[in-house]
Amino acid sequence: MVRKKILMRTRATAVLTAAVLTASACGSGGGAKPGADVTLVAYTGQSSDYQVNFNPYTSNIGGIGTIFEPLFFFNVLRAEPPQPRLGTAYSWNADGTQLSITLRDGVKWSDGERFTAQDVLFTLDMLTKHKESNSVGYNGTATAPDDTHVVIKFAQPSFVTAPNILGRIYIVPEHKWKAIANPATDPVSAPVGTGPFTLAEFKPQAFTYAANPGYWGGAPAVKKVRFLALSGNQSGQQALQAGQTDWQTGPVPDIKDIEKNYAGYQATIVPLNQIVLDTCSNTALGCTGPQTDPAVRRAIYYGLNRTQINTLAFENTASEISPGFALLHRDDAVISTRLPERTAPMQPDVGKAQQQLESAGYAKGADGVYAKNGKPLSLTVTVVSGWSDYITTLNTMTQQLKQVGIKLTAQQLSWNEWTQQRQNGRFQLILDSLNQGPAPDPYYLYSYFFATGTTAKVGTRAPQNWSRFSDPEVDRALAGLTRTDPKDTAARQPYLDTIQTRIEQAMPYVPVLTQGTVTEYHASKFTGWPTPDDLYAVPAVWQAPDNAEVMKRLKPTGK
């Protein structure tokens, strides 16, 4: 009797499941004509409802690249010249104080008005007038000799500002925006742009782009793109599992078997941010602790087993790192030949690590931990609680450095607290990552994280150079790079050599690995995704304006 009941129930469930499966199969494929009206569904990690804001200077939800275009597109993944968008060519004068830009002719705003140099002038002047919008640090004076040319003059050599001005200023229409009272705080709920997409509809749970039929480069093949709001990475993974999203960035379990676990999906991993141990390195600015000794930092550097960390914490999605912080592959041409090691050793060298410590006056104690002047070599590392891959990294490191004779103590902090600690410099070590700049050029990373100008005393907020590193030679080399035309690679190289060798010797950030950003996408529904062979843009769904480049290239397969 009981068995019969169970059997019946199982059968009923099976029938129901089959019915649901057929129903959903019909829903997704049956109704739509191949290729027509297929919606690309993207999830950026947005963790609560959207509030409307398509102002390209304040928006964190969209509009950048998709609706409002820059003059050029800089691909940070490949050492190549920028691609023309609203601009077609640009050139610097010899000393880098005058930038001449030629604009594309025949471009129309999505409301039918003509795009001219006046729109570019209006945008640039708006940034000068409204400092709140000027997130790229534009400080030039622009003029337009005719409808397709713009000339920007600067007070000092400004070669390095080109990627920000050409690639990160999004041109807005003068005829619409001149009526806006305060362009910095306006949410621009009905955006008019030149980009490949227009805003079709906005709801708190999702907003939808439609292909712009009048786009100067031809209307994109994907007619609709919807961005969803879910509740974070966990729900994002559920949606991916159910096939409800087509494009998402973030780690998923068992990434190497993605095609088996998620039918029709593939993943692209791009090395982008560099994982490091930030060290509060500079006693002159108030840092205290054993990590202020370069020998300790270098001992950690040699004591790490990077292969093991990669396997245990990152499912082998991370990759090698150069101790001079040039991004491997992309920056291969500029990696200094004067570096003792081109890449950080993937295997630990305990002997070399201990030798660093011993030559700095440390001696091994009875408990196996090194000590100097009676003080054991014990360091506290902080990490954001909930960042499981970083926490695993830290636990692995603690074990590895124990072999060397260095004691690490991991401390998990809330995101807010961690950010504050990093800013104030009240830390010994922080597991962190360094981000790239707006162009495929290591200069930007150096200027953010290694310059005296971006640091501050311990106790006051440093804009970006958390390690408090300050070196006159590096500062001089960075200043030299701002005066050198980026095209003149021979003239740039000595500066880049200096920076790389200096930061390798001082090691204010201990290089760990280059983190892989993992993006999953529905390859059976759309073709044209960026792959390792053709990284035409950063594939990450939240990376703007790169995501607009991807959306523009995709083609529905009709399946």
Add this chain to the structure above:
Amino acid sequence: MRYYLRKLAFYLVALWAAVTLNFLIPRMLPGNPVDILMAKLQQRGGSPDPATRRAYELLLGTDTHESLVHQYLGYLGNMATGEFGISVSDFPTPVSTVIATSLPWTMALVGLATLISVLVGTVLGVVAGWRRGGWLDSLVPATTVLAAVPYFWLALLLVAVFGAALGWFPLLGGYDVTLNPGWDGPFLRSALYYGVLPATTIVISSAGGWLLGTRNMMVSVAAEDYVLTARAKGLRNSRIMIFYAARNAVLPTVAGFAISLGFVVAGSIVTEQVFAYPGIGSKLLQAVQSNDYALMQGIFLIITVTVLGANLLVDLLYGLVDPRIRTSG
């Protein structure tokens, strides 16, 4: 009359204290909005440089050097006029708009679920307590177990079974995003359909508490002399159960219900996380994570006012229902 005046005065003082704490607590959080925004941009692969930071400091106006007292007075004035300011994490939307778009979802979901849970729990509790030792009474431990199961785990389990495996209900969200929100049939149906699973988890996990409380009250009330008297008079059993025993036994439940109504507004952060439901709980989480003081204060104020309001209501109703409280209190 004196009773009511005293109550009102007490609630005014409580409101002032809550509003003041509401001002101070968010400011004790480590970090500031701009730093967190920059850190987020960096984590996201953006390339924030010093110019970006300066622009955001100007934009969000976080670089003011106003004294704390000055800020506090301005804050009190703004609260009185309902001016909550601009949300930093949903820039440039006013806090009142953010709350207005998310609050109805939470109130409808958690409100209805709480109502259902109280009704189901109380009715079952009355019956279980009246028929002590019956089959329903033996189910009480089972419901307690359900209430003791970590809520998120129960929710994930239901999602896995009814959402993912069986596909009866949608996994995530508050409505079908292809529909336009509005008071029309398809949208309301969709909202209802999407709400079933989250509401069920709330009911399952909370009904046990109401059931147990009511059942125990029923048991003690059933031993009272007046119930015995009613029996001796030969009244119908159901009449004694409902009008003599249950009426007295549900008094604590009424108080508990009113207080839990106050918490309806606070939402259920976990429910909204698991089901990606568009409510005030996820907004509160977002506000805390981004040091969005204005949004935090706005949401806390709404919660405080509703909790205090619900308590005041109970106090006043109690005075009405139970004359003993009016005179002895």
